[in-house]
Structures are given as structure tokens and as C-alpha cells.
Amino acid sequence: MSPKVVAVAGATGAVGTEMLRVLECRRFPVKRLVALASARSVGKSVRFAGEEVPVAELRQDSFRGVELALFSAGAARSREFAPAAVASGAVVVDNSSAFRMDPEVPLVVPEVNPEAVRTHKGIIANPNCTTIIMNVPVWPIHKAARVRRIIVSSYQATSGAGAKAMVELRRQLVELLSRPEYSEAALLEGMGLRNDAPHVAKGLAREVFPHQIAFNLFPHIGGFYPEGDLEEERKLVKETHKIFGDSSIRIFGTTVRVPVFRAHSESVYLETERPVQPEEARRILSGAPGVELMDDPSKNLYPMPIHATGRAEVLVGRIRSDPSTPNVLAMFVAGDQLLKGAALNAVQIAELL
Amino acid sequence: MSPKVVAVAGATGAVGTEMLRVLECRRFPVKRLVALASARSVGKSVRFAGEEVPVAELRQDSFRGVELALFSAGAARSREFAPAAVASGAVVVDNSSAFRMDPEVPLVVPEVNPEAVRTHKGIIANPNCTTIIMNVPVWPIHKAARVRRIIVSSYQATSGAGAKAMVELRRQLVELLSRPEYSEAALLEGMGLRNDAPHVAKGLAREVFPHQIAFNLFPHIGGFYPEGDLEEERKLVKETHKIFGDSSIRIFGTTVRVPVFRAHSESVYLETERPVQPEEARRILSGAPGVELMDDPSKNLYPMPIHATGRAEVLVGRIRSDPSTPNVLAMFVAGDQLLKGAALNAVQIAELL
Numbered sequence: 001m002s003p004k005v006v007a008v009a010g011a012t013g014a015v016g017t018e019m020l021r022v023l024e025c026r027r028f029p030v031k032r033l034v035a036l037a038s039a040r041s042v043g044k045s046v047r048f049a050g051e052e053v054p055v056a057e058l059r060q061d062s063f064r065g066v067e068l069a070l071f072s073a074g075a076a077r078s079r080e081f082a083p084a085a086v087a088s089g090a091v092v093v094d095n096s097s098a099f100r101m102d103p104e105v106p107l108v109v110p111e112v113n114p115e116a117v118r119t120h121k122g123i124i125a126n127p128n129c130t131t132i133i134m135n136v137p138v139w140p141i142h143k144a145a146r147v148r149r150i151i152v153s154s155y156q157a158t159s160g161a162g163a164k165a166m167v168e169l170r171r172q173l174v175e176l177l178s179r180p181e182y183s184e185a186a187l188l189e190g191m192g193l194r195n196d197a198p199h200v201a202k203g204l205a206r207e208v209f210p211h212q213i214a215f216n217l218f219p220h221i222g223g224f225y226p227e228g229d230l231e232e233e234r235k236l237v238k239e240t241h242k243i244f245g246d247s248s249i250r251i252f253g254t255t256v257r258v259p260v261f262r263a264h265s266e267s268v269y270l271e272t273e274r275p276v277q278p279e280e281a282r283r284i285l286s287g288a289p290g291v292e293l294m295d296d297p298s299k300n301l302y303p304m305p306i307h308a309t310g311r312a313e314v315l316v317g318r319i320r321s322d323p324s325t326p327n328v329l330a331m332f333v334a335g336d337q338l339l340k341g342a343a344l345n346a347v348q349i350a351e352l353l
Numbered sequence: 354m355s356p357k358v359v360a361v362a363g364a365t366g367a368v369g370t371e372m373l374r375v376l377e378c379r380r381f382p383v384k385r386l387v388a389l390a391s392a393r394s395v396g397k398s399v400r401f402a403g404e405e406v407p408v409a410e411l412r413q414d415s416f417r418g419v420e421l422a423l424f425s426a427g428a429a430r431s432r433e434f435a436p437a438a439v440a441s442g443a444v445v446v447d448n449s450s451a452f453r454m455d456p457e458v459p460l461v462v463p464e465v466n467p468e469a470v471r472t473h474k475g476i477i478a479n480p481n482c483t484t485i486i487m488n489v490p491v492w493p494i495h496k497a498a499r500v501r502r503i504i505v506s507s508y509q510a511t512s513g514a515g516a517k518a519m520v521e522l523r524r525q526l527v528e529l530l531s532r533p534e535y536s537e538a539a540l541l542e543g544m545g546l547r548n549d550a551p552h553v554a555k556g557l558a559r560e561v562f563p564h565q566i567a568f569n570l571f572p573h574i575g576g577f578y579p580e581g582d583l584e585e586e587r588k589l590v591k592e593t594h595k596i597f598g599d600s601s602i603r604i605f606g607t608t609v610r611v612p613v614f615r616a617h618s619e620s621v622y623l624e625t626e627r628p629v630q631p632e633e634a635r636r637i638l639s640g641a642p643g644v645e646l647m648d649d650p651s652k653n654l655y656p657m658p659i660h661a662t663g664r665a666e667v668l669v670g671r672i673r674s675d676p677s678t679p680n681v682l683a684m685f686v687a688g689d690q691l692l693k694g695a696a697l698n699a700v701q702i703a704e705l706l
Contacts, residue, residue: 014541014543017541017542017543018543018544018545020543021543021544021545021546022545022546024545025545025546026546149677149678151504151622153506153607153620155508155570155609155611159540163540163541166540166541167537167540167541170530170535170537170540173526173530174530177523177526177527177530182523184520184523187512187516187519187520187523187614188367188370188516188519188520189370190367190370190371190373190374190691191371191374191662191663192371192374192375192377192378192663192692193374193375193378193379193663193664193665193692193697194663194664199614199615199616199658199659199662199663200659200660201659210653211653211657211659212659215612215613215614215658215659216613216657216658216659217508217611217613217618217657217658218655218657219618219620219655219656219670219671219685220650220653220655224650224651227673227676228631228650228671228672228673229673237677250675250677250678251677252622252675252677252678252681252683254506254620254622254671254683254685256508256618256620256685258508258570258611258612259568259611259612259613260568260569260570260612261540261552261568262552263552265570265572265609267506267572267607267609267620269504269605269607278581297573297577297581298577300563300564300573302571302572302573303572304564304569304570304571305552305568305569305570306552306553306554306564306565306568306569307553309544309552310544310545310546310547310552311546311547312546317572318572318581318607319581320580320581320582322603322605323580324502324590324603324604324605325502325603325605328605330605330607332572332607332609338543339545339546344546
């Protein structure tokens with residue numbers, strides 16, 4: 001591939017920062033980097049390939065000469081600025097939800113449907129992080145035995161809500177750990193029955209999340225639909241249908257934020273058309289692209305966020321049948337949602353072009 | 354009820370401490386409290402009803418004059434000492450797994466099968482915490498529409514592994530938050546692709562858990578069976594069958610430890626014989642004993658550990674159908690596993706006697 005002029009829109013965000021790191025790590029041929037962000041980041045710079053690159057404001061005229069534009073600045077900005085990038089001659093890989101369900105726009109996980117990039121008309125969409133992390137290990141099982149149903153519960157890291165969300169978790173922890181009610185003595189004292197919700201910490205600073213995240217978790221990621229499901233949960237259904245090219249798979253998700261900095265985990269329960277025993281599943285998955293099998297309970301080896309952080313692969317373990325029901329395969333997976341769930345997947349799409 | 358001589362075996366542990374608090378809060382008629390623990394706790398005292406009660410060593414001869422013995426000192430000690438308590442004339446309510454599956458021993462959740470206590474021969478078993486928290490809200494649905502299948506993934510607090518486990522989480526957090534790689538700047542810097550597992554913290558003190566719990570989670574609670582499932586997961590199946598008196602319900606669980614101090618959460622997916630719409634389920638659950646409905650997404654209201662901590666009720670929310678499959682009811686539940694999941698349930702059993 002000849003070196004390209006590459007723009008990153010949202011270059012100072014959690015995913016944008018990882019896009020820069022991934023372009024470096026994978027030695028993507030960058031002729032010139034254009035770092036774009038909102039007006040309030042102008043004056044900052046980002047580090048890329050040993051140099052400080054000044055951040056410019058993301059505008060309609062930001063894309064002159066740009067050949068590849070990686071967007072991760074939210075759906076509103078993608079809708080506003082991606083068409084301008086395309087009009088300037090760039091190919092856009094968009095990490096937001098803006099174009100994912102557009103029938104004209106390919107939605108691509110390179111391990112699953114790389115051929116879809118060929119049909120692009122200027123924009124290629126990067127799926128939601130939780131979808132990607134589920135799709136990478138489920139696809140090889142689907143190819144082998146046709147997945148008919150997926151029931152998934154997630155354990156999602158704070159950084160999925162952006163850089164500020166990591167800082168929010170950190171600050172809340174520092175604050176709470178300094179309070180007497182979180183001292184070792186207080187934790188050990190017991191509390192009996194109380195109705196004053198003593199562990200809803202009073203006066204805790206909070207900007208990003210709807211509730212305290214330190215020592216807590218909540219089944220709330222993205223907005224709620226009137227039907228009671230979350231945007232994050234519906235993305236799992238619709239995006240997987242589009243990526244797999246099979247909307248007959250029944251999918252139900254419950255998405256939950258947990259007090260972890262990086263890497264999403266998912267408890268995945270599959271029903272397949274043909275039965276797949278755990279041994280066969282391990283064989284299939286140990287050779288599957290983008291997957292690392294980590295499944296040895298005798299050595300306490302299974303996927304965890306601290307193993308997945310910084311890794312390109314989605315980790316898969318706890319592979320089991322369900323003794324009560326035929327044709328079931330359960331697994332526990334973990335993947336770095338800023339990398340394979342976002343920045344890495346986007347750069348892999350760019351590499352396919 | 355006339356005042357009783359009550360022994361608490363394991364009085365200095367996380368559950369034992371809550372047993373004392375719950376006996377106080379519910380004004381259980383205690384004539385005299387006997388606080389028992391292992392030899393290394395002798396010399397300590399526990400606070401009960403405004404007095405300091407010295408801790409005595411748990412021995413075969415500890416139960417003279419004891420009428421009610423609440424055990425929470427692990428299965429091995431229950432096996433060793435509960436028969437002596439019974440021989441001394443005490444009724445034992447045992448929080449361990451020692452006798453739960455013994456066909457001679459009732460396994461009781463007072464909201465589900467209170468009548469079972471009548472058949473006791475000296476020992477009544479208290480179910481596993483994760484089982485209780487699931488059973489309380491699922492039972493009213495089972496009564497109304499016959500539950501045929503349960504698929505559950507858990508989010509379990511550290512205190513489920515005992516008092517030391519809470520301290521382990523706290524100390525790891527304090528340590529990691531002081532390290533430069535967990536500074537705000539480091540968190541925001543991005544990391545790119547690495548294979549050195551940078552978030553597996555080096556040199557972190559660990560006694561209780563098989564892995565770092567700070568900023569991490571793992572699908573590992575109790576020991577593994579050769580089949581790949583966990584003790585905690587099999588308890589969910591077998592104990593629910595016994596408590597509900599229905600072993601035809603298909604149950605599959607995945608149990609996961611999360612960095613929360615107190616209260617277990619569970620993502621519960623039910624299939625029922627007769628369809629139950631969410632509105633009907635909310636009606637059933639809002640009047641069900643031991644349940645508090647907390648289900649208003651428009652107000653960001655759903656069960657969370659910080660709401661459940663210190664509460665007697667199991668909180669239930671995120672009640673949904675599955676648009677892809679008939680006869681499904683999904684819910685997210687949270688309950689204080691030291692209280693309703695252990696100490697409170699045990700005291701409620703004692704109150705039934």
C-alpha cells in the first residue's frame with residue numbers, strides 16, 4: 001500500500017488516541033497525519049510517530065488532500081462531517097453508529113465479512129464494540145454449526161463511555177477510599193438492615209454516568225427505547241444480523257457497565273443448528289482469526305479484562321455445553337473494546353482497502 | 354416466641370457479623386448470645402445488643418444450653434460441629450453447603466417454601482446466596498406461569514468470598530491508584546497493541562482470590578468440576594430444583610466475581626409455560642414478598658448493588674420480553690448477599706420455627 005494522508009476525527013478521545021497508537025503499532029503507511037477534534041481541543045497536540053501533531057478543528061474543509069479519514073467523534077459529528085470527507089475524495093471508516101444500519105454502507109468485522117468493504121460508496125462503518133467482541137468468536141461457530149440463537153449479558157468497562165469516564169471512576173474511587181465508611185474497619189463491621197441506602201455515596205462528583213460507578217454497576221449503556229431495551233442491546237441484534245448476513249438468528253442482550261477501566265467481557269449462550277461439543281468448539285476457535293483460546297480451568301485460566309487489555313485478540317474460555325439442553329454452547333469472552341472493539345477494527349478495515 | 358439461647362458459629366466472619374446485626378434489627382428474642390469462632394479468634398469479642406460478647410472457640414461441647422445455632426463457618430466446620438449442636442438439643446440453621454442437598458435436610462427460602470421447615474430433624478439448610486437472590490423474584494413468576502428454563506449470568510460482590518475479600522479489593526485499589534500507570538494521565542494516554550499484559554499488575558498482594566480483583570472480574574466462584582462448570586453454578590441448578598420442588602426446570606448459570614463490595618446482581622432470562630407480559634410480571638412482582646420492584650428506565654431506575662446494599666428485599670427491574678422468542682421474561686436483579694443471601698434468610702428461617 002502506498003503511504004496515505006490519514007485524518008483522525010476525534011483524535012483526542014479514548015478511541016481516537018488508540019487509533020493513533022494502532023496506526024503506529026501496525027506500521028500503517030501514513031504519509032501525513034491530520035489530527036482533528038472539536039474547537040475546544042484546538043491548541044492541544046497529539047503524539048504520533050515520535051512527533052507532536054497539532055490538533056486542528058474538525059470542519060467541512062478539513063479534508064483537502066486526505067485519502068483516509070478515521071472518524072470517532074460521535075454520531076452527530078460523523079453525520080455532519082463524513083460526507084464532506086467523502087466529497088473531498090477520502091474513504092471514511094466511521095466508528096460511530098451514524099451509518100451502521102444504512103443499507104448503502106458496509107458494516108465490517110474483517111474476520112467475518114471482509115468482502116463487504118468492496119461495495120463501499122465512500123463510507124465504511126465500524127460496528128459497536130460489544131458487537132465486534134461477540135462476533136469475532138461466534139462467527140467461526142456460526143460457520144461450522146449455524147447459530148440459531150444468542151443470549152448475552154455483558155460486563156462493560158468504563159472507557160467504553162470515553163476517556164472522561166475512566167477519570168470519573170478513578171476520582172470516585174480515590175474519594176470514597178478516603179472516607180471513613182470505606183475504611184477496612186467499617187467494611188468489616190457489618191451493617192444489618194438499613195433503609196437509608198448507605199452505600200449510595202453522598203456528594204460524589206459525577207459527569208459522565210447516570211449513577212456512581214465506583215463499587216457499583218448498572219444495566220444501562222446508551223439510551224433506553226420505549227420498549228425497555230437499550231441502544232447498546234439493540235445494536236447487538238441489528239449489527240450482528242447485518243454483519244453475519246443472517247437476520248434469522250434470535251439475539252437477546254443485557255448490557256451492564258462495571259467498574260473496570262478497559263476491556264469488555266460477555267457471557268455468551270448460543271444455540272446451534274448442529275450440536276457442537278466443547279472439544280470441537282475449542283478446536284474451531286483455536287484456529288480462528290482474531291481469537292485466542294484461554295480455556296483451562298485447572299490452571300484458573302479464562303478470559304478476564306486484565307488479560308484482554310492491550311491485546312488484539314478476543315479471548316475465549318469457559319466453553320461449556322448445557323447439560324439441560326441440546327445444541328447449546330456457552331462461552332465467556334473478553335476483548336479490549338478500545339482496540340478490537342474500535343480502533344484496531346477500524347485500522348484493519350483501512351488495511352483491507 | 355420465648356427468648357432463646359442463640360449461638361452463632363463463625364461470629365467474626367462477614368456473614369456471622371451480619372447475623373448479629375440482623376438478630377438485633379429484627380429484635381429476635383435472644384436470651385443469651387454465644388459467639389463461636391475458630392481458635393485464632395479467641396480473645397476477640399463481638400458487639401451485640403450494646404454489649405461486648407467474648408468469642409469462644411467452636412468445639413463439640415460449645416452447645417450446652419443452646420436452643421438455636423446459626424452456622425456460618427464453612428462446610429467443613431458445619432459437618433464437624435452441627436451434629437454436636439443437634440445432639441445438645443439445638444436447632445441448627447446452617448449457611449454452608451454441607452447439608453443443602455441432603456434429602457433429610459430442608460433447604461428453605463421463607464418466601465418460597467416456608468412449609469419445608471416443619472420436616473426438619475435438627476438441621477435446616479440456608480441456600481447459597483446467588484440461589485436465594487434469584488429464587489425470591491423467580492418464584493412468583495413460577496407460581497403464575499410455570500418457569501421452564503432459566504439462563505442466568507451473575508455479577509457477584511467480593512464480600513461473598515468473606516470479610517478478607519473486601520479488604521483485598523480495598524488494598525489492591527489503594528495500591529494501584531498510587532501507581533503511575535493508573536494516574537489520570539496514564540489512563541488517558543492510550544496504549545496501542547501490547548503483548549506484555551500491561552494491566553496484569555505486578556507484585557500485587559493477593560490471598561483470597563485467584564487473580565487481581567481491582568479493575569478486573571473473573572468467571573470463577575468456588576471450585577471447578579471436571580465438566581467445566583463451577584460449584585457456584587451447579588448450586589444454582591440443584592438448590593433451585595430442591596427449593597422449588599421442581600427438577601424439570603432447565604437452569605444454566607455463569608457466575609462472575611466483580612469489584613464491588615456488597616450485593617450480588619444477576620441477569621436472569623426465563624422461559625415460561627404461559628406467556629407473561631412485562632406489565633403482568635410487574636404486577637405480580639410488586640406484590641411479592643421479599644421483592645422490591647425498581648423498574649423505571651425513564652428515571653434511570655433499575656437494580657444496582659449500591660441500592661441493594663443493606664436492604665432486606667431483592668430488587669427487580671429491566672423487566673422485558675424477548676421480541677425474538679415467545680414466552681420469555683428477562684429481568685435484572687440485585688440483592689445484598691450477606692443479608693437476604695445469607696444472614697437475613699437464616700434468621701427468617703429461625704423465626705419460622
